[in-house]
Amino acid sequence: MSVDKATVAKIASLARIRMDDAALEQMVPELNGILQWVEQLGEVDVTGIEPMAAVIPNTLRLRDDVVDADPLTGGGKRDDVLANAPAAEHGFFGVPKVIE
């Protein structure tokens, strides 16, 4: 399979990366080179093989059902959470107007 400029523009839009025409033109052959190379995976007989879900068998743990079980990841950290925000206002993340 290969991609054309319109497809790359669609992918870029899904990935929320603005790309101008020149950037799209440059990306088309690069992505096609990679996609043609990974195409060889189609040769592999995968009959009866389950796709890998976890590389080392592990089970999901449940933590104790208590508030702030781990103080590092518990609540009450508004100032820490907002400390690196480009536009924090009144205790919230600031964003441009979303609803007209």
Added chain:
Amino acid sequence: MTDLTSLGVKDIRDGVAKGDFTAREVAESFNAAVAEAASLNAFIVTTPDHALAAADKVDAARAAGETLGKMAGVPIGMKDLFATHGVQTTAASHILEGFTPRYESTVSQKLWDAGAGMLGKLNLDQFAMGSSNETSYFGNVTSPWKKAGSNAAMSPGGSSGGSSAAVAARIAPAATGTDTGGSIRQPAAFTGICGIKPTYGRCSRWGIVAFASSLDQAGPMARSVEDCAIMLGAMAGFDPKDATSLQMDVPDWEAALSSDLRGKKVGIPREYRMEGTDQAILDSWEQGKAWLKDAGAEIVDVSLPHTKYALPAYYIVAPAEASSNLARYDGVRYGLRDLPDGVGLQDMYAATRAAGFGDEVKRRILIGTYVLSAGFYDAYYTQAQKVRALVARDFARAFEECDVILAPTTPTASFPLGSMNEDPLTMYLNDVFAVPASLAGLPAMSVPATINADGLPLGLQLVGRPFDEQGVLNAGLAIQQRAGFTAKPEKWW
């Protein structure tokens, strides 16, 4: 007095404990060496005060007769992928420039708890995506090594290129690295040092900037196998904050080191004899077999039939996970925001990400987005995950016939910066021997073997069973003792 910067982890720790020198003297020596080596561009920021404060704490603890930690008095470099409290953490990207975490990654915290200090945050390929350290927003890292008869700037490997350059240049006795598809082992091989990626889950991923979560593992980079064993012991351990953290005890790898390999079988995978591999690398592989045989091991042929498919499978799985992980960089919660006049939220996302990500990162996000998109998911992503299962099965079958696998780390020695940028694929191929163990989550290590005719280091790779870091370290030690690798880069910086 000995030049303290010539010492490794073990010698510093033991020397501080014995009182041969103080931790502060060590930190001051390395701080000075770091300051002199700015031309390597190994560090994005330096933190001499952090190193001194940690050293003073160790000296005070020793004076008070307290038990010292495993890394007491050892100042290290921290790859700038680990979140460090109050110290800028960028993943070598523009989008995270200025990001100053209000928390500390589990691995770095464990190192500080063990008595280590921080010399600074080490440069890397942007978001750990690269094999030459040429994708950093903060400029290339230059290897301390030069090709004989040439003054060309050489690649320190990647993505942990700041780590490898710093350790090889003796401006840090050890450094943290992370390995998603070879990012500890390939730079270690390029610079004549050791580096081990433990079993997936040994080191907590909490607080490490995520690239491909099912593959990312932290590990130490240092100049000897013993130093790696010590530092890995300080980094590893169960962490409830990482859902894939291994809930098992951390063995005392340092105490159990032994280069006596009698009764052990070393597997030589025939599929690793690939076209395009340097003859000098093939020769060093033969030499490695002889060394391990000399250490008492039996050499056996093994087969890993899906080896050639590991790299293409990786270049679907890793970008797919990256496209999801990097969706968090939106210009809202942290990092860069690019808000052109009068635009709305969606355009702000797109402008921010266009300005904040480098070309290689964008390329991988786009590949990942494509292979996960409706209509292509099964053909690409599901197929790659099935191939990944086959790569892991190959290793499981091989380990029925051997205890550890010996292979080259890379198909070539280091190359000049700028010489491999024509086509992204040629760069990807440099990780052909490193990626299979990553896909299977196995412990794997690179140790220096020899230098080639150009005077550049070559590494050998050891891959072990899940959880058998000890077997990998022991075989690495057997090679280290026989290789007698003492070459070091001549100081030009």
